[in-house]
Amino acid sequence: MSRILVADDHPFFRLGVEAVLRMGGHDVVAMTGDGDETLAAIERENPDIVLLDVRMPCRDGVSTLAELRRRGDTRPVIILTVEMNDEQLLSVIRSQVNGIVFKHDAEHCLLKAIDSVMNGMRYLDGDLIDKAIAHASSASPSSRLAGLTPKELDVAQHVARGLRNREVAARLGTTEGTVKVYLHNIYTKLGISNRTELANSLKDAGE
Structure with missing residues (x-):
């Protein structure tokens, strides 16, 4: 069982993710709605893993992840997203993201992604693998x-x-x-x- 923080600005989606996680035997220690609130909750709750929405008010998931890494925080982070542009993808890869899961696949893929990253692996969903390789190859x-x-x-x-x-x-x-x-x-x-x-x-x- 992992202690997980869920960061997303849509309460309905947060509740759905919480239900999936609890069915998988995980403990949801906090749910937040923006990047600044998320950073504070991480310090307060010290979760094993963080699930970050890309688009949030105040500070989005991309900059929240970057700030975590700047602080030396290397705990696993999985990005949840409807879509990602090339700039966002490159930014989170540079910030050592551990996993990326599309929201429409979260019900089926999220628990697998969590298992992967908690075992030291990366989990990149679908076509993002090809995009990540293309970015890496062009650098x-x-x-x-x-x-x-x-x-x-x-x-x-x-x-x-x-x-x-x-x-x-x-x-x-x-x-x-x-x-x-x-x-x-x-x-x-x-x-x-x-x-x-x-x-x-x-x-x-x-x-």
Whole structure:
């Protein structure tokens, strides 16, 4: 069971999300209607995961996520949206969003998305995967690597040198499963699908 904060400016939608979450065995610790209220509630309630609507008054979901990351808050965040333009998508990816779920699919996909991000994976809904890869592919090699966390960059550098997951885990003092999770996130952020492409990406960026 996860402790979840739901941020959306439509009360009816919030209640629907709350019902889905409770049926899935999760605890809704707070429901908020704007970005500033959400930031305050996160500090007060300390949820395990935050569900953010893109469009909210005062501070929208995109800027709320950016502010969380600026504060050093790395807890999982899933964006809920009817639609996203390219600028919004690129912004939330740069802010290390953990998942994106379309509202019309929330009843069927939200619990799966929560399970994924709580297990260290990313959940990008539908066509957003292709758009994210297109954005990552069009960026310069150095700017693409800038989106990796320090630990992800460590893993990427070791893998690019030809080390197996087991060897990387031993070098970094972690588990092989954790290395696999890091690789999944690295591939998603860089828009690649294998170790050869990863090695080429680091080579192009001068790493």
